[in-house]
Amino acid sequence: MKQLKPTLYLLNNSRIMIVLAMAGLTAMSPSWAQNSASASAGSSASNKAAATSKPALTVTATQVGSGQMATRLTANGSIAAWQEASIGSESNGLRIAEIYVNVGDVVKKGQLLASFASESVQADLAQAKAALAEAEATASEAITNADRARGLQASGAISKQQIGQYLTAETTARARVNAAKAVLDVQQLRMKYTQVLAPDHGTISARLGTVGAVVGAGAELFRMIRQGRLEWRAEVTSAELSKLSAGMPVTVYAPNGDQATGKVRMVAPTVDVNNRTGLVYVDVIVSKEKNAANAFKPGMFARGEFQLGSSQAITIPQQAVVVRDGFSYVFKLNPDQRVTQVKVQTGRRMVVNGMEQIEVLSGINSGAQIAATGVGFLNDGDLVKLVSAAPPTNSAPAVNSTAAKK
Template structure:
């Protein structure tokens, strides 16, 4: 009995083990299949719309309109006319100076005075000489009148009558000479005061108190009427585009701007640099703008030549990368496409700078208007109204996992 029981139990054990080994792999394979199916259904059930945008931007359309055509030039600021004020008295000493450099003077204002004592003495002497000549002339005229009365009676000879008439003419000539001498001394007295020949600004002073100067010595220099002009250097190719009366905008080195009008275009061109001068009268208001422009300084300006039709975009919609200009076109799927453009003129419109697009994009195309410096080609963006983006700093692009 014992020998028959052992084989039966051994066969049953082998049977159970074989059945268990068959069932367990099947269950494990079913579980793995269920997990894979669940993962697949989860991934397929997640919509693409839940992808996070890289940046919140505002949109604008590429516009078109009239844009001014300008010619840029460089040049120097100079006085319209600089008057030289000199001395008309010789050998006189300067006693007083009334003005200094930078003073604004009026026409006829006294600028300097010379010592007038010697001139006044000469003037008194000339007056006395005139009085003596006039007295002598009265006597000569009376004698000549009596001689004319006796000429018909023959009481005196013709020779004596001729002498009286000659003495009369000589006396009158001496009176005229004395008057001329008196006028000279009066002019000398007048010239002891140096007056401004015109209104303007004193730009230089060479005179010093106590100096004895000769006739014609330079005392002051003055910018007539305080007028300044901008002498722009324009190439010979562009010189024909400018005419008298055109407007120009001139910028000082500190950034201050003022308006001007072309007064004259030079009739010749410099043979060294093949450029001609354009004289522009500056219109300087009486504020800090006038102080920003001084004769001799360098200035940059633009001439307004007219206007033409152009495709324009806001300056903030352009990003420069690797030396080229780009904009980001907005697609219907809220993604952006980087587009290379060629820019041209620039213009201020209602405080916003507009840039002309020469090629690369058409009018009416919708582009990103803000945050373009953080965008890349193909980025997903979120559009908001322009007012919602005012004052908000652009967000950084979302990190890609």
């Protein structure tokens, strides 16, 4: 009996360990089951949340349309006077007595601009008149003597030599009268030149003479913009010169934003060999009321647009375009209400019914649905919510447009 006790003790211990192990497994089973159930519930909730995700943004939709868009060529250039007259002195060595106009004055043809001191000219004129009177008196006597000699020529009362002398004296007297008249005409012309008159109507652009100055013949006293006409000298590349012709309408924009209408007067027959550009001369039509603020002045830089006509174009609203990294994009609406970012190439611009439209050269076709608002906050693949769509772009005539910059 003493030998069997250890064996029974070992058996009892083994049974206890097995019982304890089974009890531990039983105690752990509810926790494992609970974790498994929680994982399953979390997966189902995630799938349900994904199925009911909220839109990223509420947008309005518009349709890519088409319409007639004006084709215009944009160029830069300078405003200049159509013709600038140089008004100078035709008298030599005379003193300027008075100047009656200043820079900016509008004058008429024949208006008095300045006058010279005329005392010396008046004295010369009086002397010329006296010389003419003397010559005429001498000529009158010579003519009388010649007539008498002709009457006695047939009778032989006087010699042929004396008759010839009388006739020669008559011819000489007549010549002296003509010379005296010529001198008188010169002095009268000098008297006329003591007054400087406007050669045409226009605007005084410069005044170089001063009162009291003694000027020589040909000295410039004034400069005048003839007839107040201005022209815009546009610089156009040689490739674009062939598109322009005389009579084409032009819109010229001043630096302050004012605009004036114009018409192409002439296209330069040559091109500058240095920059390969040619000048286009445009007559600028500016009324006095419109140019009251002197928006257009000679020497001023200005921008202009040549109206080349119109053509059919695909158009979208300006607000539907977003610029990112230097490129233009629109967001196309898909049937699943998600957007696709599409890269487009833009061209001309115009204003239709107060809304700016942009021409699309490539990237999207007419009739496609695109997001019209909020495009700056969208990304490719975003889910959006649509509200009442904007009407499609119509084909109304262009009111304003600009050529695409190259």
